[in-house]
Amino acid sequence: MTPATIVRFARRYTFSASHRLHVDHLSTEANRAAFGKCNNPHGHGHNYVVQVMIAGPVDPATGMVLNMAALDSVVSRTVLDRFDHQNLNHDPLFAAQTSTTENLCREIFHLLAPLLQPVLLRSVRVEETENNFFEYSETIPALSAA
Numbered sequence: 630m631t632p633a634t635i636v637r638f639a640r641r642y643t644f645s646a647s648h649r650l651h652v653d654h655l656s657t658e659a660n661r662a663a664f665g666k667c668n669n670p671h672g673h674g675h676n677y678v679v680q681v682m683i684a685g686p687v688d689p690a691t692g693m694v695l696n697m698a699a700l701d702s703v704v705s706r707t708v709l710d711r712f713d714h715q716n717l718n719h720d721p722l723f724a725a726q727t728s729t730t731e732n733l734c735r736e737i738f739h740l741l742a743p744l745l746q747p748v749l750l751r752s753v754r755v756e757e758t759e760n761n762f763f764e765y766s767e768t769i770p771a772l773s774a775a
């Protein structure tokens with residue numbers, strides 16, 4: 630039997646949201662030192678770009694890893710409807726952790742991963758600005774081998 634061909638497939642989504650980087654138990658000065666203008670009490674917004682990458686065998690019947698419309702539906706329901714035009718700090722996911730894009734990226738991964746089986750959610754990448762992005766995946770072979 631020939632091994633299944635595994636192909637990675639990624640798709641981009643966008644949403645806009647506001648947030649404020651702030652840790653309640655730190656002083657005003659410590660918050661300002663840690664987060665700079667991102668600690669502004671009035672918050673600020675980002676046009677986030679989310680890249681969802683999945684991996685799986687190519688279905689010999691369709692030639693696809695996953696139906697794109699099915700992926701869109703899951704991401705819309707789970708991520709875009711939840712975060713678009715919202716204040717991230719008001720979401721329960723950020724009640725006990727800062728709404729940094731590091732944390733956002735990991736939370737989006739954990740929201741999506743169980744809903745995409747049997748295909749594997751390979752990684753979630755979130756671009757916060759045109760100059761920085763964050764990426765999360767459950768296994769980073771180069772690091773786990775160290």
Ligand code: NI
Nearest residue numbers: 648667673675
């Ligand atoms: Ni920000």
